Amino acid sequence: MTPLRRRIAIDSRYLLLSFPTALVSFPLVVGGVSAGLGAAVAFVGLPVLAATAALARNVADVERASLPAVLGYPVARPRYREAPSWAGWFRRTMTPLTSGQAVMDLLHAIVSFPISVAAFVVAAVWWTGTLAGLTFPLYGWIIAAIPGAMEGSVLWLLGLGGDPALFVVCHTVLGLLFAITLAPVLRGTALVKASLSALMLTRRDLSRPGAVTPIVDPRITA
Numbered sequence: 518m519t520p521l522r523r524r525i526a527i528d529s530r531y532l533l534l535s536f537p538t539a540l541v542s543f544p545l546v547v548g549g550v551s552a553g554l555g556a557a558v559a560f561v562g563l564p565v566l567a568a569t570a571a572l573a574r575n576v577a578d579v580e581r582a583s584l585p586a587v588l589g590y591p592v593a594r595p596r597y598r599e600a601p602s603w604a605g606w607f608r609r610t611m612t613p614l615t616s617g618q619a620v621m622d623l624l625h626a627i628v629s630f631p632i633s634v635a636a637f638v639v640a641a642v643w644w645t646g647t648l649a650g651l652t653f654p655l656y657g658w659i660i661a662a663i664p665g666a667m668e669g670s671v672l673w674l675l676g677l678g679g680d681p682a683l684f685v686v687c688h689t690v691l692g693l694l695f696a697i698t699l700a701p702v703l704r705g706t707a708l709v710k711a712s713l714s715a716l717m718l719t720r721r722d723l724s725r726p727g728a729v730t731p732i733v734d735p736r737i738t739a
Contacts, residue, residue: 521700527586528703529640535580535629535710536637542576543630545569546623563611570613573622577718580625584719587711592719618718625717632710639706643699650692657685 549569556562574597585591595618613619661681
């Protein structure tokens with residue numbers, strides 16, 4: 518695989534797979550924070566907040582694992598406070614709330630949702646335009662033969678008539694433009710999203726300059 522194809526594959530995977538993760542985690546985190554704060558006065562909400570913080574930490578670990586390949590440099594996982602071995606069940610339950618990073622994990626799960634949606638839409642539109650446009654000569658003639666199909670097309674709106682050959686060529690050129698801009702658009706979108714995640718969830722690992730080994734929380738692979 519060439520470097521360009523590899524970069525497109527990495528950026529596409531990151532942008533497209535981040536959306537389902539955000540789609541699941543966002544309502545759980547928002548609901549957990551709302552329920553936990555609402556019942557915090559009666560102390561019932563504290564375990565809910567702690568569980569929500571633990572969920573946000575796991576989501577953050579998944580995001581952190583994908584960042585090195587996108588950013589091109591290793592990142593370090595912030596240090597989370599762990600409960601001592603002699604701690605009781607209540608202290609173990611509340612431990613996720615005692616780490617300062619917990620607030621950033623929760624905020625990231627909320628803030629990254631609209632960004633993930635927008636990034637997914639950009640990636641989906643550019644991939645759809647590229648694939649549909651470049652393969653348009655294979656099926657465009659069939660569409661052009663359907664009565665009224667070309668009405669409302671780009672050619673029709675420009676007043677260039679309804680010539681089937683021009684119709685196919687125009688959409689193929691449009692697909693070519695999507696293909697030419699695919700790599701830079703995906704790269705820019707992925708960097709915007711990944712940079713925000715790195716700012717909120719990581720610190721840069723300066724011990725291994727130039728390395729791109731992704732970090733993985735052992736709990737993810739266990």
